Amino acid sequence: MNERAVRRALLIVPAVVVALFELIRHTPWVLSLLPMEASNWLTAILAGLVTALISRRLFARLDALHDEIAQARERELVASEHKRMAEKLHDDIGQTLFFIGVQLNHARKKLPARHPAGVHLEEIQEALREVDDELRKTILDLRPGIGDSVDEQTWKTHLEQFATGFGAQVVIAGEAPELAPVAWPVLAAICREAVVNAVKHGAASRVFLTWTQAGRRWELTITDDGQREESWDRAQKEGHYGVALIRQRAAFIGAEVRFERTLTGLRIRLTAVRSTGDSVSRRRRVLSRRIIAGFLDEPKVEP
Structure with missing residues (x-):
């Protein structure tokens, strides 16, 4: 029975039942x-x-x-705050880093070739470029689009486009579980970090994302075809920002993360229990507040 029929029944049926009862009771x-x-x-x-x-x-x-209206308001609020933070990072920190880089380049050119100070300036420039790369990644995390994602298809398309920009390919297998809308952008951020790590430190050309489910428990496995072990070595560094950030983001959606060594580098396993009912709503509200507070984009410090 559709909603129109329900409304009509709500007007007619009680009146008919009461009328019949009145006839009978008299x-x-x-x-x-x-x-x-x-x-x-x-x-x-x-x-x-x-x-x-x-x-x-x-x-x-x-x-x-x-519930739909509440979710839409949460997504709109998160997207608006992300946009504001991205603009502030670009206009303030990004432009400042660019200015510093230009000044360092001018100073290095004024020094004689192979001057010790020039070598130090070049090292500083290299560190500055790495900081700028991480800043751009953070701004990309904050851009509108994936932050509004509420389904698997948008998540998949976003990751494929992101990997293409790094000259890599994302291969997704398995059926994704039904997740809370706010969990998708968090998973996207984790997968982006894994893609960058695989390409930059493992010389990978393909990154494999595999979904598996058993009852309410789901698992996302991230592997790559890299040919070096540097990814694993970097993952073992205590306090390495990429590993710490993945752990933090996984914890925000109630997932456990494990880093395992493979023949070609690193395997990341995300495991969680799919929530239902009120627990999903409560977790969504908590996640929204944390995202807005900026906990998903804490400063990244390279050891």
């Missing part, structure tokens, strides 16, 4: 069994029960609409 044999005062109370109770029974579907739809 018959002599009912009056002899049921006093008039008691039958009046019974009429009110019967009308309330019939109305509640018919309107259950409308109430369920109303609750669903309320």
